[in-house]
Amino acid sequence: MQIVESAQRLDSRSKLFLWLSIVTTAFLLIGNMILLYLCILALVASVAGCLKATVHFASRIVLPTLLMLIFIYGLLIPPSNSAYHVHIANVNININGIISGLRISARLMVVGMSTITFVKLTPQTQLVAGLRDLGLSPSLIAVFISSFNLYSLIVRRMRQIIDAQRSRGLTGGNLIIGRVRMYIPILRPLVFGMVLSAAERSALWRSRNYIESASRELQRFRQADFVVISVACVMVLSGAYIRWLAN
């Protein structure tokens, strides 16, 4: 927990830079290095308390992608010059294709886990302060942060409507037409409600004389922030070296 608290005290600009560096390095690294990278990030995610969110992400996004990649690269379109095959029940499975699919999924997992860790360790107020220190205008920051809040609101309303319909036995059946007939009509009142609430919010902002604030000073980095930025730079440079110079 001390590590988590220390991470939360970091400047959000340094955390944003670290997140971008992890994502960039994930796409620079090739071969089995990406699997090693994945193991390190799994350890970080479990320490940061993001294990549950990580498993949820893996089961919803990465696992279906991995299965599709293995099926397509292992069976349908194996990489060229591949030599290792396994013959199981009259099916020729290409091992290089499976490894290629594993690497792409590992890259996706690294990107997802770094994102989850960044979001979990960054409170909204800190993100706002960090974006202001980056020089973005308060209007743009307000739009960005409002998007998070409105998304959770609209998803909650949608789930309420869908649960109410299911409790009345309106499942839509297995046909696409049935599902479309059931769910598309809820779109119109939902979107109208959101657009009308936008008009009300606009009037509220105008009544509060919403203006941008005066110029502000940039917050100084602490020692821990410099350490994080240095680690991020080393990560990207080593990834670039492995990608272009070592091979």
Add this chain to the structure above:
Amino acid sequence: MRDDVNHKVKMISTATLTLIPVGVAVNLAVGTVVQIIKLPVFLDSIGTVLVAVLAGAVPGIITGAITVFVGGLITNPVLPWFVLTAIAIGWFSGFCSSRGYFKRLWTWAICGILMGVIAGIISAPVITYLFGGVTQSGSSFVVAYLISTGRTVLRSVFLAGLACDPVDKLITFIIVWGLVKGLPTNLLANFPDAIKNTGKTVAR
């Protein structure tokens, strides 16, 4: 560059500033629901097109860009790589709206199909070089079939995109047509260009 972006944001009205997050939320929420009910389309640009039609190309572009970054943080981390596609959708919708192409249903449909073609062309290099031609959608099997017929990965992704994206964007544009048609005119008064571009009449 940052001052130009901030200046353009300052020029946007308060009504538009409050509409943009609505567009972002609609994009993400409808995309999530479509995944839940397993429709063979995406429908994740409804909010972008709606904002672009009501408020113009720049707000549409901002909506699309924020959608992919927010979506990358909270729903799917591969979304930010498609930021150029999102920007193109916002710009094209705003462009068609400003030219008055959104006054009849059949022009909405043609613009939707054209948008799908443009989106397929822009997305193809990203899918090919970053994801090896394979995504979570069913079009990956179309890509695999086309590759097995001897085509390159890029060409296969491009052809599969041309098959799937126009249908998705056509449905998106028709849905937005229905939404704009049903919006009350007193609400549209906050967006003067929207009344002119969509051919709605204000009751006197």
